Amino acid sequence: MGMKKYRGIEKKQARWGFLFVVPSLLFFSLFSFYPIINAFYTSFFDKRALSKAPPAFLGLGNYIRLFDPNRAASELSFLNSLRATLVFTVGTFVPLLIISLLLAVFISNLGSRKAKKFLQIAYYTPAILSSVVAATIWMIIFDPRGLGNQWVNALMNTPGVDHRWLVDPVMEQVSTMVIYFWKYIGYFVILFITGLASIPPTIYEAATIDGAGKGQVFWRITLPLLKPTVVLVSVMAMLQCLKTFSTQYMLYTNGAPRAPINVITFNIYITGIQQQYLGRASAMSVVLFILMLMLTLLQFKTTKSEQVEY
Amino acid sequence: MQISKKISVNNIVVWIVLAVMLLFTLTPIIFMISASMMERNQIMRMPFSWIPESFNSENFIKAVAGNDQTFIFVRNLSNSLFVSITVAITTVLIASLTGYGLAKFRFRGRNTIFIMIMATMMIPFEAIMIPLYMVVMMLRIQNTYTGLILPFLVSAFGVFQMRQYLTTFPTEFLDAARVDGMGEFGIYWRIVLPNCMPVIATLSILSFRSQWDNLLWPLLVSQSEKMKTIPQYISSFALERNTDEGAMMAAALLASIPMFVLFMSLTKYFIGGSAVYESRKG
Numbered sequence: 001m002g003m004k005k006y007r008g009i010e011k012k013q014a015r016w017g018f019l020f021v022v023p024s025l026l027f028f029s030l031f032s033f034y035p036i037i038n039a040f041y042t043s044f045f046d047k048r049a050l051s052k053a054p055p056a057f058l059g060l061g062n063y064i065r066l067f068d069p070n071r072a073a074s075e076l077s078f079l080n081s082l083r084a085t086l087v088f089t090v091g092t093f094v095p096l097l098i099i100s101l102l103l104a105v106f107i108s109n110l111g112s113r114k115a116k117k118f119l120q121i122a123y124y125t126p127a128i129l130s131s132v133v134a135a136t137i138w139m140i141i142f143d144p145r146g147l148g149n150q151w152v153n154a155l156m157n158t159p160g161v162d163h164r165w166l167v168d169p170v171m172e173q174v175s176t177m178v179i180y181f182w183k184y185i186g187y188f189v190i191l192f193i194t195g196l197a198s199i200p201p202t203i204y205e206a207a208t209i210d211g212a213g214k215g216q217v218f219w220r221i222t223l224p225l226l227k228p229t230v231v232l233v234s235v236m237a238m239l240q241c242l243k244t245f246s247t248q249y250m251l252y253t254n255g256a257p258r259a260p261i262n263v264i265t266f267n268i269y270i271t272g273i274q275q276q277y278l279g280r281a282s283a284m285s286v287v288l289f290i291l292m293l294m295l296t297l298l299q300f301k302t303t304k305s306e307q308v309e310y
Numbered sequence: 311m312q313i314s315k316k317i318s319v320n321n322i323v324v325w326i327v328l329a330v331m332l333l334f335t336l337t338p339i340i341f342m343i344s345a346s347m348m349e350r351n352q353i354m355r356m357p358f359s360w361i362p363e364s365f366n367s368e369n370f371i372k373a374v375a376g377n378d379q380t381f382i383f384v385r386n387l388s389n390s391l392f393v394s395i396t397v398a399i400t401t402v403l404i405a406s407l408t409g410y411g412l413a414k415f416r417f418r419g420r421n422t423i424f425i426m427i428m429a430t431m432m433i434p435f436e437a438i439m440i441p442l443y444m445v446v447m448m449l450r451i452q453n454t455y456t457g458l459i460l461p462f463l464v465s466a467f468g469v470f471q472m473r474q475y476l477t478t479f480p481t482e483f484l485d486a487a488r489v490d491g492m493g494e495f496g497i498y499w500r501i502v503l504p505n506c507m508p509v510i511a512t513l514s515i516l517s518f519r520s521q522w523d524n525l526l527w528p529l530l531v532s533q534s535e536k537m538k539t540i541p542q543y544i545s546s547f548a549l550e551r552n553t554d555e556g557a558m559m560a561a562a563l564l565a566s567i568p569m570f571v572l573f574m575s576l577t578k579y580f581i582g583g584s585a586v587y588e589s590r591k592g
Contacts, residue, residue: 010416016494017415021423024408024464031461032430035438035445042441049447103331106324119328120581123335128569128580130523132541133562136548137338140345140555145354147341186335190581214320243436246525246541253549265436265526272440273530281440289437296432 036289043283049276062283075259078284081267084173088263089241091177096188096237101230103185104192105218120193124186131183131246138179139254142166166251169260176247176261184240188233195229196222235299239292245269264288342566346370346559353555366556373561377550382535383543383561389532390540391568393455394521397462398514404464405513409472410502414484424473431466436526443530457531458539462521468513475509476502511579515572522569540565 043062047055065071066078074080103123110116126134142148142165153159165175199222207217223230245265252258252266262270264284272281340360345353346369347362374383412424442461451457479502487497503510525541532538538546547561573580 013415014417017411017417017420020407020411020415020498021420023404024427024469025423027404027464028427028430028466031442031463032433032438032466033426035441036433038441038444039438042444099331103328106328109324119332121577122332124581125339125573126335128519128573129339129562129566130525130541130569132523132525132544133342133566134338136544136558136562137342139548140353140558141338141341143354143555145356147337147358150357182335182338185331239434243434245436246523249525249529250545250548253545268436268440269526269529273443278440278444285437285440289434292434292437293432 039282039285039289042279043286045279047277047279047282049278055279058279062280063287065280066283066287076262076267076270078264078267078287080259081262081264081284084259084261085242085244085263087173088176088180088244088261089238091173092180092241093234093237095177096181096184097230097234100185100188100233101192101226103189104196105222107189108193108196120186120190122186123189126183126185127187129183132250134179134183135247135250138175138182139166139250142175166254166256169257172251172256172260176244176251179247180241180244184237188237191233191236192226192229195226195233199225231299231302235295238295242288242292242295342559342562345556346563348556350554350556353559369554369556369560370564372554372557373547373564376547380535382538383564385536386538386540386543387565389455389458389537390522393458393539394518396455396459397521398517400459400463401465401468401517402510402514405468405472406476406503406506406510407498408464408469409474409476410498412469412473413476414479414481427466427469431470435461439526439530446531452531453534453537454531455537458528458537461527462517465517468517471509471513472506475506479505508579511576515576515579518572519569 044058044060045055046058046061068077069079071077072079107116107119110119129137138148140146144162144164148165149161149163152163153161163171165171203221203225204217207221212220243265244263248261248263248266249269251261265288268281268284268288271277271284341358344360344362347365348369349363349366352359352363375381376383408427412420446452446457446460449457451460483501484497487501492500523541524539525545528539528542532542544558544561544565548558
């Protein structure tokens with residue numbers, strides 16, 4: 001009797017639990033799983049937005065076109081986008097990682113709590129501005145008469161030189177990296193400070209008693225113990241960089257040349273939305289998805305095998 | 311103690327690096343603020359003087375009225391506020407409901423559902439925006455709030471955070487409420503939700519700012535001036551030839567005020583541990 005009643009309650013409970021989960025289940029099915037499946041499906045067709053006729057099946061045609069080496073020279077080619085994305089990602093995430101780690105170690109070792117807090121907040125402030133605002137500020141700084149030239153010329157003692165921040169193909173890529181670096185540096189400093197705080201201070205004390213120098217402590221103790229955070233932060237930074245869009249969009253719409261900064265997301269936008277080649281844009285989306293998926297899986301694999309016990 | 315207070319060469323290097331970085335992060339923001347008050351010829355003067363000669367209110371009038379005097383800025387700002395606040399609310403509600411269901415109830419397929427939701431974190435928005443755009447066209451919801459909001463109703467990261475938080479929630483409270491005859495939904499609404507305030511704060515800030523910062527999706531959905539959001543306004547305002555730099559900085563500053571206010575009043579939720587993980591739809 002009692003058992004039966006208990007099972008009844010449990011069943012009712014199970015029903016409520018499922019009911020609570022249903023809204024999310026519906027949402028993610030409709031707005032995550034369906035679209036990604038649809039992207040794969042559409043990438044095999046020559047789908048264009050305006051044509052009413054059913055799209056022609058291309059098989060791998062869209063992908064072959066994307067990776068066609070004969071098109072690589074074209075400024076709108078996907079191979080160029082892969083290059084632009086790779087250059088941007090490496091050029092942004094490597095300085096981000098190294099400098100944010102350095103700053104985090106410096107800040108963590110400060111004696112004054114107030115200074116620690118102040119620096120974290122100050123470094124983080126650019127992150128609260130939207131990407132569009134960040135790009136707008138820097139576009140004025142990078143104006144030929146702007147602060148960018150004034151600073152660099154004062155530092156390098158090259159008065160009156162215009163560094164063509166938004167015109168020269170190489171400088172333009174550097175500019176996007178500077179903007180991105182500026183916006184995200186504080187965010188990664190805080191991630192590292194959190195990681196550093198989780199290392200028990202007794203380990204440092206033991207090392208110092210054993211006579212280890214500051215450099216030794218960093219390379220032999222801090223860095224290995226921080227490895228999970230380093231892996232996490234680098235993958236997050238890379239994923240973030242692969243998704244960059246607003247900075248490149250702002251620079252391009254304000255007259256900067258397109259090819260050097262035609263990153264994958266920007267190419268998807270132009271191809272799919274402005275030119276309405278939905279099939280081709282879907283193929284690009286699938287490549288982007290696979291790239292990011294591989295990175296994420298790599299992160300899982302590394303963090304799983306690198307669990308550190310203190 | 312004496313040893314650590316000793317000023318060494320190392321310390322000086324550390325302070326120089328930290329100070330240079332401080333200059334680098336803060337000067338562009340100070341530049342935005344002081345340029346927003348300047349006349350055009352003062353902004354582009356070499357060398358740049360940081361103190362405005364006089365407060366030039368014309369910049370702010372231009373930023374709000376627009377070059378064509380339509381005051382569409384006000385509408386675009388309200389659109390952004392409405393979308394961001396709505397997304398923050400729906401994310402908190404749906405994520406907490408789901409997180410509660412996954413954390414405190416046993417039912418068939420619970421783990422599968424949780425893993426499925428977590429798996430969606432690996433699907434970046436940028437990779438599904440084309441299919442989502444086709445859905446919007448099919449449903450004819452371009453240029454509507456529904457179109458702007460629908461793909462962001464809840465985030466997998468939100469569900470994850472809520473579930474983690476609620477797993478440690480004492481089950482005795484829930485059972486006591488059940489004995490008192492409270493309904494299951496009432497328990498969620500009156501006991502579970504009010505007790506998740508730290509996560510709710512973190513999650514709503516995260517959702518709010520990801521929409522406040524969103525340029526890509528509104529570009530796909532909103533073509534009419536009335537339905538554009540504030541990032542779109544700033545990008546097209548910067549584009550217009552006759553816009554001067556002072557007015558651009560005034561618009562940028564005005565658009566940043568809501569985030570500045572949030573940041574100043576809720577700093578710990580921005581800086582504190584979990585708040586720094588961005589949601590997938592950034």
